Amino acid sequence: MNAAKREAIFSRLQAENPEPRTELHYRNPFELLIAVLLSAQSTDVGVNKATVKLFAQGPTPAAMLAMGVDGVKACIRTLGLFNSKAENVIKTCRILVEQHNSEVPRQREALEALPGVGRKTANVVLNTAFGEPTIAVDTHIFRVSNRTRLAPGKDVVAVEEKLMKVVPKAYRVDAHHWLILHGRYTCIARKPRCGSCLIEDLCEYKEKVLD
Numbered sequence: 474m475n476a477a478k479r480e481a482i483f484s485r486l487q488a489e490n491p492e493p494r495t496e497l498h499y500r501n502p503f504e505l506l507i508a509v510l511l512s513a514q515s516t517d518v519g520v521n522k523a524t525v526k527l528f529a530q531g532p533t534p535a536a537m538l539a540m541g542v543d544g545v546k547a548c549i550r551t552l553g554l555f556n557s558k559a560e561n562v563i564k565t566c567r568i569l570v571e572q573h574n575s576e577v578p579r580q581r582e583a584l585e586a587l588p589g590v591g592r593k594t595a596n597v598v599l600n601t602a603f604g605e606p607t608i609a610v611d612t613h614i615f616r617v618s619n620r621t622r623l624a625p626g627k628d629v630v631a632v633e634e635k636l637m638k639v640v641p642k643a644y645r646v647d648a649h650h651w652l653i654l655h656g657r658y659t660c661i662a663r664k665p666r667c668g669s670c671l672i673e674d675l676c677e678y679k680e681k682v683l684d
Contacts, residue, residue: 474622474677476639482623482672483644486651489671493650495601497521502577502602503569504528506587507537507562509594514553523549534569537562561589579603593629597649606645608636613656614649620660622677 496517499505504524512520527548531537537545545559552558565587569575577598578584584595596609608614610629618624618632624639626632640648659666667673667681 478675479639480641482675485671493647503534505602506577506598509597510589511552511558519552523552534566534575538566538570564588600649604646608633608649614652617652617656617660620678
């Protein structure tokens with residue numbers, strides 16, 4: 474795919490959704506961090522239902538730490554892997570309190586040192602909470618990048634590196650949200666909705682479903 478096509482793709486995505494936002498509910502960087510940590514193998518809708526009670530009882534790292542593992546489990550029991558997630562939440566809150574003055578760090582290395590936080594989660598927090606031009610490649614973005622030929626790669630790291638090279642700078646801060654929403658609602662896994670896709674004519678997917 475050439476640069477002109479990529480520019481056109483993001484221009485259209487921007488025109489349709491000028492201010493894209495995550496579908497996770499949060500009020501500050503701490504709540505975003507916890508919500509993303511809980512989102513592994515869970516839907517945003519499911520996470521939002523669980524965090525209503527969790528954030529009410531533990532609005533700060535110290536307050537959530539005081540809930541203990543069992544207290545967190547009681548709030549997130551509906552989520553997959555809730556046992557290990559609760560353990561990671563408490564360990565993360567302890568580190569935030571003891572090492573970061575109860576603030577979410579803005580450095581990738583510090584974020585990735587938190588239990589349960591990998592590169593993808595760190596990228597989401599850096600981008601969504603702090604406005605950094607990072608791109609967190611999840612299954613949706615991986616699929617869209619490869620299917621459209623926007624930024625093909627054999628694994629998520631390769632796709633991330635490719636996207637960081639080819640996404641025009643003017644669109645880089647919001648690219649993560651545009652691509653994930655496109656993959657979630659239009660370029661879906663089993664039967665992509667090519668017939669209603671606003672970038673269908675720019676996409677290089679050879680098996681388009683136009684009916």
